[in-house]
Every structure is written in structure tokens, then in C-alpha cells.
Amino acid sequence: MAKRPFKFRLLELCTDEEPHWNNDLVNQVAKEYGAENNKFMKETLNFDLIELAAFGFLQDIEQKVDDEGVWLKGALLHKYVITDYGKARAQDACLGPDIGLKKKREAGEI
Amino acid sequence: MVDTEQMRIKEHENRIRSGYMWALFCAVLWGLWYIPGTVVWTIEPFTGMLEEVSGMISGDGPLVIVAALVTAFNALTVIIALMVWNGTLLRLPELGRTLREFKPCSKWFLIGSVCGGPIAIFGSFMAMAFIGGAFAAVAGLLYPGVGSITANLWYGEKITKRAAVGILVIIAGGVTIFGGGLINDIQSAEGVAWLGYLGGAMAALGWGLEGAIAGVGLEVSESDTGLTARFVFELLLWWIIIIPALAIAGFPMYEYAIQVFQPIPLLVMVFAGITFGFCYVSWYKSFPLIGVGRGQGVANLYGLMSIIFLFLFLGSTPAWTVFVGGLLCIAGAFIMFTEESLEIETLRG
Numbered sequence: 001m002a003k004r005p006f007k008f009r010l011l012e013l014c015t016d017e018e019p020h021w022n023n024d025l026v027n028q029v030a031k032e033y034g035a036e037n038n039k040f041m042k043e044t045l046n047f048d049l050i051e052l053a054a055f056g057f058l059q060d061i062e063q064k065v066d067d068e069g070v071w072l073k074g075a076l077l078h079k080y081v082i083t084d085y086g087k088a089r090a091q092d093a094c095l096g097p098d099i100g101l102k103k104k105r106e107a108g109e110i
Numbered sequence: 111m112v113d114t115e116q117m118r119i120k121e122h123e124n125r126i127r128s129g130y131m132w133a134l135f136c137a138v139l140w141g142l143w144y145i146p147g148t149v150v151w152t153i154e155p156f157t158g159m160l161e162e163v164s165g166m167i168s169g170d171g172p173l174v175i176v177a178a179l180v181t182a183f184n185a186l187t188v189i190i191a192l193m194v195w196n197g198t199l200l201r202l203p204e205l206g207r208t209l210r211e212f213k214p215c216s217k218w219f220l221i222g223s224v225c226g227g228p229i230a231i232f233g234s235f236m237a238m239a240f241i242g243g244a245f246a247a248v249a250g251l252l253y254p255g256v257g258s259i260t261a262n263l264w265y266g267e268k269i270t271k272r273a274a275v276g277i278l279v280i281i282a283g284g285v286t287i288f289g290g291g292l293i294n295d296i297q298s299a300e301g302v303a304w305l306g307y308l309g310g311a312m313a314a315l316g317w318g319l320e321g322a323i324a325g326v327g328l329e330v331s332e333s334d335t336g337l338t339a340r341f342v343f344e345l346l347l348w349w350i351i352i353i354p355a356l357a358i359a360g361f362p363m364y365e366y367a368i369q370v371f372q373p374i375p376l377l378v379m380v381f382a383g384i385t386f387g388f389c390y391v392s393w394y395k396s397f398p399l400i401g402v403g404r405g406q407g408v409a410n411l412y413g414l415m416s417i418i419f420l421f422l423f424l425g426s427t428p429a430w431t432v433f434v435g436g437l438l439c440i441a442g443a444f445i446m447f448t449e450e451s452l453e454i455e456t457l458r459g
Contacts, residue, residue: 005207005215007330041200048332050125051398055329063114076117089329 129399141415187383233312240306249310256318290431
């Protein structure tokens with residue numbers, strides 16, 4: 001299947017409604033697009049997350065200092081979770097109606 | 111133990127600051143664009159084309175036809191500058207991916223390109239031709255009002271009280287400049303250059319709507335690729351629809367288009383492409399960081415920049431109302447600039 005734009009994919013990864021650390025999301029997408037060793041590309045992807053949070057798609061729920069240097073030693077790591085607005089926009093904008101419904105499915109609503 | 115909350119606030123402040131920085135870059139480059147935009151009306155082949163078309167139709171029509179060719183070349187040189195930019199940033203594959211997602215994403219850039227290109231940029235060239243560079247620049251100053259109100263009504267983008275005050279002061283500045291020129295014109299013997307004022311209004315409306323519409327596409331795409339997508343659509347609009355349609359109507363579009371490929375006109379158009387292309391890059395970069403309304407508000411300083419540049423490079427001194435209006439625009443931009451940054455942690459209400 002053809003790859004979709006970075007932000008679509010980042011959003012898609014968040015539609016499991018679980019919280020994710022920014023470095024995990026960035027590394028996952030960078031790997032899928034063949035850019036695991038491309039620091040510049042990873043910065044770009046991280047900036048996409050910041051933008052998605054600024055637009056209210058994701059919520060920055062927790063921060064910790066990157067002591068181990070998994071992203072950038074001494075900098076902050078952010079944990080994001082998708083918002084209701086993000087889910088609504090993701091459904092009508094880029095990912096179709098059947099995403100982000102894990103919790104509903106588990107609750108037996110669908 | 112490092113206070114993560116403090117670090118988070120610091121990160122956020124940096125983000126807002128870089129957003130304002132991008133908007134300011136946009137203002138400088140945008141102001142510079144009015145130099146080639148004004149000069150283009152004094153050089154061949156555009157002067158020759160104007161003469162020939164004047165022999166075909168009467169009234170104000172010929173200037174509008176030439177403005178179409180100028181805008182089409184503006185789109186072409188902008189796209190060349192942006193392709194180089196995206197290539198350097200390794201974004202070309204992402205551009206392809208963005209364009210392919212027409213329904214969810216790039217359709218917004220198509221609609222934005224109609225507002226930005228055939229309405230706003232074309233309107234600006236008309237205002238430059240009929241009235242002059244300084245007027246064209248300041249006429250567009252009203253666009254942040256259109257942009258923030260549309261973004262607020264349509265998808266509830268926040269406008270804080272302070273930002274609202276800033277926008278109002280900027281609009282007051284725009285009205286001073288617009289009104290001053292119009293009153294002068296009405297009193298003068300030559301009458302009012304209505305098409306020039308119409309062009310100015312098209313610039314304000316087109317750019318305001320473009321910002322708000324592009325905001326929706328930008329939510330799910332990257333700013334560099336989103337912007338390039340918008341200009342790809344504008345390029346197609348001009349070269350596949352408008353220019354061929356004018357040629358079929360009998361105007362010598364292609365004859366003069368070929369003549370643009372000489373050193374002087376090419377240099378002027380490339381100057382236009384580089385300044386305008388990168389002004390848009392900075393503009394679109396500021397939107398996700400500080401929001402459409404504020405991004406447009408600060409970028410509005412272009413009105414004053416253009417007056418300074420036009421004075422320095424072309425020696426044209428505008429009327430005093432233009433200076434007063436320009437000062438109001440700076441004041442308004444600073445009112446928005448000094449906003450407490452945590453008020454805009456999320457951009458949507």
C-alpha cells in the first residue's frame with residue numbers, strides 16, 4: 001500500500017487511544033519511511049507532533065527529562081494521547097470511519 | 111531534580127517565539143516583493159504587450175490581461191524556488207504523498223490556491239498597475255481581519271482580547287491608508303481608479319480566506335509541502351486554464367510569454383519568485399506555531415516594509431496617510447506580539 005503523509009501516519013499510530021512517548025512515535029514512523037538513521041528527518045517528525053498538539057489533535061499529558069539520551073540527552077520527552085477532536089478530525093480527514101474505536105470495541109458498543 | 115514544568119513552559123515559549131520570528135521574516139520578504147512587482151510594469155515585454163492589447167480592447171481591460179500573464183509567471187518562479195527548497199529539505203517524496211491525498215488534505219490547498227492566486231496575487235498586481243506599489247501593499251493590510259474572523263467562525267480558533275485589539279488597530283491602519291488615497295483620487299481630475307481599489311480589496315479578501323482555508327489542510331500536512339502543493343495548484347490554474355483561455359479569446363499570451371525569457375524580465379520575475387516563495391514559506395511556518403490570526407497580524411508589517419523598500423529602491427514617497435496607517439499597523443502587530451504566550455498553548459478553542 002502506498003505510504004501516506006507523515007502526519008497521517010503519526011495520527012494513525014495514536015488512534016489506539018493509548019499514550020505514546022514522542023521518541024517512540026518518531027522512531028516508529030522514521031523506520032517505516034526508511035529514515036531510521038536520519039536525524040534531520042526525525043527532528044521534522046518531532047515537529048509534526050508539536051504541530052498536531054498545537055492544533056489540539058494530541059494532548060501532551062506527561063513530560064520527563066531524557067536522562068538516558070533516548071532522544072536528546074537533557075531535553076524533555078513528551079507523552080501524547082489523542083483527543084476527541086483529534087479522533088473526530090482523523091476520522092473525517094484522513095483515516096476513515098473505523099479508526100480510534102478500540103475502546104468502544106472493547107466495551108462491546110460495536 | 112530538574113523542574114519539568116519549568117522546562118515545558120520554556121519549550122512552549124521558544125515555540126511561540128520562533129512562530130513570531132517566522133512571521134517577521136515573512137513581512138520582510140513580502141515587503142521586498144513589491145519592488146519587482148512595481149518594476150515589472152515598466153519593462154519589456156510587458157509594456158509592449160500592454161500597448162498591443164490596448165489596441166485590441168479599450169478601457170482598463172488591457173492592464174488586467176497583462177496582470178494575468180505577470181501573475182502566471184510569478185507562480186512559475188515561485189514554484190521553482192519552492193522545489194529547490196523542498197529538495198534541500200528532502201521533502202519531495204512527502205510532497206507527492208501530500209498531493210495524492212486530495213480529498214482529506216490537498217483539496218484545501220486547491221481552494222486556498224484559488225483564493226491566494228487568481229484573487230489575491232492577481233488583485234495585488236492590478237492594484238500595483240492602476241494605483242501603485244505602496245497602495246497595493248497597504249490595501250492588502252486588511253487581510254488579517256478577514257483571516258482571523260473566518261478562522262474563528264469556521265473552526266473556533268481562539269482570538270484573545272489582546273489579539274482582537276491588535277487586529278483592530280491594524281485594520282484602522284489599513285483603513286487610513288485606503289481611505290486617504292481614495293479621498294485624494296476623488297478630488298483629483300483623473301477620477302477614481304476603481305479597478306485598482308477592487309484589486310486591493312481582492313488582495314485583502316483572498317489572502318485572508320487563503321490563510322483560514324489553508325489552516326485546515328495544514329492540520330494534517332507539513333507546512334513546506336502544504337505550501338508547495340498550494341502553488342502547484344495555482345500554477346496549473348494559470349497555465350492550464352486561465353492563460354490558454356485568454357489565448358483562445360485572441361490575446362497574444364504565448365507570444366509575450368516567450369519573450370519573458372530574456373535577461374531583464376527573467377531577473378525581475380526570479381526576484382519576485384524568490385521573495386514571494388520564501389515569504390510564503392515563513393508565513394505557512396508561523397501558522398501552526400502561533401495560529402492563523404497572529405501569524406497574519408505580525409506578517410502585516412510587510413505593509414511598512416514595502417513602503418521603506420519602495421522608497422529606498424525606487425524613490426517613491428507615499429502620501430502621509432500611508433505613513434500614519436503604517437505606524438498603526440506596527441502598533442497593532444506589537445500589541446499582538448506582547449501577548450502572554452501561555453494563553454495560546456492550544457490554538458483551538
